Amino acid sequence: MPKDAHSKTAVLYRMVMPEHTCPYGLKSKDLLEREGFEVEDHHLKTRAETDAFMSEQGVKTTPQTFIDGERVGGFDDLEVHFGKKDADPDETSYTPIIALFSVAALLAIAFARVALPSILAWQTLGWFVSISMVLLGLQKLKDIESFSTMFLNYDLLGKRWIRYAYAYPFIETGAGLLMTAMVWNWLSIPSALFIGAVGAISVFKAVYVDKRELKCACVGGDSTVPLGFVSLTENLMMVGMALVMGAVALG
Known part of the structure; x- marks a missing residue:
């Protein structure tokens, strides 16, 4: 069957070796096909073949995609080319925080579905907050050094006591877990109140007073x-x- 004269063709070079198939090559091929391209898929089957290709093209990585005879680049370059991603890696993105709060909300609803007569209860909102604290703390615990460096840019207590920046993720995660389980209120309530108040004051000063x-x-x-x-x-x-938890405990 003859090819459509107006079909789009892309040329892709990617590593497909017995012990390793490049995942970015697979992603590049999939993206090109989703964008309506017929892919001339060239497999680089050995390390020597891959090195020779990179030397010939003057590139340091594979895969490499060519469209209309012009080299577009690797998978990240393809995403930029098709407008799937901004060229600036530091471009503002709210995707992580939207995903985190969405999961927290769904988990709170799931808890309420099992434990409460109705999901439309104040406890559902409480679980949403406490689960959000756990998930946010987990993100910080992934790389405490990177978190502490960014945190020290604006946190008022952290600037005076460096170890607080390292303790913060543990305090937030721990308080969130205790609040979710609704135990040890004597510890979770003052912990959350303290780090929340210090954080709110620090952010307000940095953003709305100092205009940083x-x-x-x-x-x-x-x-x-x-x-x-x-x-x-x-x-x-x-x-x-x-x-709220303090008021309930006192009441």
């Missing part, structure tokens, strides 16, 4: 979320949760 443009460490040290509303909301949620 910083990245938020709320979802870890590799975050591209700007410091401001999201981080302030995180801290105010902790303060609110602590105050």
Whole structure:
């Protein structure tokens, strides 16, 4: 059957060896096909063949894609080429925080579905906050060094006591777990109230008083979320949760 005269063709060179198939090559082929291209798929089957190709093209990595005789590059370059991704890796993205809060909300609803007469209860909101704290703490625990470096840009207590920046992820995660389980209120409530209040004051000063443009460490040290509303909301949620639980405990 003859090819469509108007079909788009891309030439892809990728590693397909007995012991290793490049995952970025697979992703490149899939992306090209989803964009309507017929792919001339060239397999680089040995290390020597791969090295020779990279030397010939003057590149340091594979896969490499060519469209209309012009080299586009690797998978990241393809995503930029097709508008799937911004060329600037530091471009602001709220995707991680949206995903995190969405999962927290769904988990809170799941808990409520099992444990409560109705998901439309104040406890569902409480679980949403406490689960969010756990998930946010987990993001920070992935790389405490990176988190602490970003955190020290704006946290007032952290600047005075460096070890606080290292302790913060553990305090947030621990308080969130205790609040989710609704145990040891004597520890979880003051912990959340303290770090939430200090964090809220620090963010407010950095963003709204000093007018600094910083990245938020709320979802870890590799975050591209700007410091401001999201981080302030995180801290105010902790303060609110602590105050409500404290009022209930006293009542």
